[in-house]
Amino acid sequence: MSRLLSFAGMTRPVAYAMLAPVLLLVQHATVFLLLATKGNSLLPDAGFWLLPLRRLATSPDLPAGHAALAFAVSLTSAGALALLSFRRANWSGAGYAMAAATVIPAVQMLAVAVLTLLPRFARRTQAGPELAPGADVAHVIQGLLAGVALIVAAVLVSALTLGSYGWSLFVFTPFLVGVTTGYLVNRRLLLSWGSTARLVLAAAALGTVALLAFALEGLICILLAAPLGAVAAVVGGAAGRAVARAAHGGGRPLASLALLPALFALEAAVPPVLPIASRASVDVAASNAAVWAALTDGGAITGGPGLVGAAGLAYPVRGRLLGEGVGAVRLGEFSTGIARERVTEWVPGRRLAFAVLTQPPAMEETSPYRRVHSPHVQGYFDTGTTRFTLTPLPRGGTRLDIEARHVMRIEPVLYWEPLARLAIRINLSRVLDDLKQKAEQLNAAGSDPEIYKQPSEPV
Structure with a gap:
């Protein structure tokens, strides 16, 4: 069971093609059932398939319990889909950017479709050498600084430049902070999962301190967003550590950073109302x-x-x-x-x-x-x-x-x-x-x- 729940494993194309759509549709089924319990009809248009949670949120007199349940299910399914997608990218030796993008509702379907069709680019005849346990101080500092820089840059681009406050800023950015920091601190010597998680959270905390220091955000908003960001960062840290542990990972996980500006622009173009x-x-x-x-x-x-x-x-x-x-x-x-x-x-x-x-x-x-x-x-x-x-x-x-x-x-x-x-x-x-x-x-x-x-x- 532990191997199945590890980002370091591999998922073959057929298994991915069968399981990924199920995880995608979990949030849609949840929204449908919650609306049905209130006697509300559902219009299955493009908006529902791309952003089901928005459709539920616009339901009149939405009970707080329903909102919490739907959001928890959505986060859980997104985390499971990211796990499955990173395992699929491990099998292909590529596609890590698409794997990371599966945590964003608006682009999940596209990312899953690309990963489903992805061929195998790097075929390994034998397993690479296991990383020795320990900590490389230079890489730890590099990972922390990279996480801080990513948080500041994301707020500058998404919030201050594009005026966008969405999934990409509050979920995808901390997830990428986890991936980036988790990968960099483990790429030479392998830290334990707990040590990696602590370093990822430290990078996120230092990033929020930088936001305060540069007057880019206030303390209350940071505290309100912190629980969501912490969960996403820890999951991302597990993914980054697993890819660093894989001999064929290279620097491919960091390619996910290139998606951020495009996702910020997409959410700015279609803001929630x-x-x-x-x-x-x-x-x-x-x-x-x-x-x-x-x-x-x-x-x-x-x-x-x-x-x-x-x-x-x-x-x-x-x-x-x-x-x-x-x-x-x-x-x-x-x-x-x-x-x-x-x-x-x-x-x-x-x-x-x-x-x-x-x-x-x-x-x-x-x-x-x-x-x-x-x-x-x-x-x-x-x-x-x-x-x-x-x-x-x-x-x-x-x-x-x-x-x-x-x-x-x-x-x-x-x-x-x-x-x-x-x-x-x-x-x-x-x-x-x-x-x-x-x-x-x-x-x-x-x-x-x-x-x-x-x-x-x-x-």
């Missing part, structure tokens, strides 16, 4: 008039921002109306700046809705520098519309509902979406709790504002 709809409600022991007064008052939101504030994410501070009625301007003050909004619905005592025209950054990076060159803080997570609905309850009081729509443009969507939904839910709950407190205080004080300047619509 994931709509996220959120809703929350609270029952308020106050009249519609008191709730409406609290909603349009413009006072500061009390209570701490909680986890959202600790992570540096934007949270609402207050909302001030400049005028009344549809078309009025609303200024939404956030911890990161001011959003300019336009009122789209105005039914006193019943509904208030507004669309965001301009908005502040989605977060404030934690960094020793005042300014961090991180494009993702602006334009990659946007708020579209927000609507408040007030409904009188049969036994008195008011139910206050809030609906918000956001758009996220970062992959892998099923990794980042649950984190985005958590932040949205915390912010919405904080706003509702604040309005509930203010409305109930107005009600207790006997205040009944005259809000009905026009006949309200029936509930």
Whole structure:
């Protein structure tokens, strides 16, 4: 069993042609079954076959458990496919770049097709000499520096130049850091798997320190991406070590680096546009008039921002109306700046809705520098519309509902979406709790504002 799970083994073309399509279709089958459990139909178009996780992510009211399950299955199948593909490349003596590319959903099918047809370029009549155990200090330093350089270069090209945040940056890049570092540190003397993994993680850690030092990223974003990157890097390290151990490996695994710019450009050309709809409600022991007064008052939101504030994410501070009625301007003050909004619905005592025209950054990076060159803080997570609905309850009081729509443009969507939904839910709950407190205080004080300047619509 251990030999079957080793990157150092070989897989023949027939076995690869039978097993690789199964691993490819696992994520498609998972998405199909999860959508079926919710009664949602599936359109098996090109988008579904190329990027099945995006199709699942656009499903309305996607449970967090479904998102986690689908992403875990996708990562597992990608890791197994990479293992099988590297073994296939070992048999051919070439194709390592294609083997590495099998971890990227958008190009998996093409990579598998190329590997399936790949002939045998290097036929060995006998096994090469086994590498002696030990550590070559010069190669260890070379491997660490190569991993650091790769991380910095990837962020410069993908994020700062092309504005792309996707699988290639968060999964393929750390996987290649593992392959590169794992190969270089083992190409003369063979380290243990554990020592290789530690060096790969050290290279990744030093790379993130370099991102902080050059003000290319902030600490919070690095910490959020770290679990995903660490898993990909360790798997890549195992692949790099196995190829270094094979006598015919040469420098072919490093050819995978040439794919990075093309994959960054591909993802920049077809970015994700994931709509996220959120809703929350609270029952308020106050009249519609008191709730409406609290909603349009413009006072500061009390209570701490909680986890959202600790992570540096934007949270609402207050909302001030400049005028009344549809078309009025609303200024939404956030911890990161001011959003300019336009009122789209105005039914006193019943509904208030507004669309965001301009908005502040989605977060404030934690960094020793005042300014961090991180494009993702602006334009990659946007708020579209927000609507408040007030409904009188049969036994008195008011139910206050809030609906918000956001758009996220970062992959892998099923990794980042649950984190985005958590932040949205915390912010919405904080706003509702604040309005509930203010409305109930107005009600207790006997205040009944005259809000009905026009006949309200029936509930």
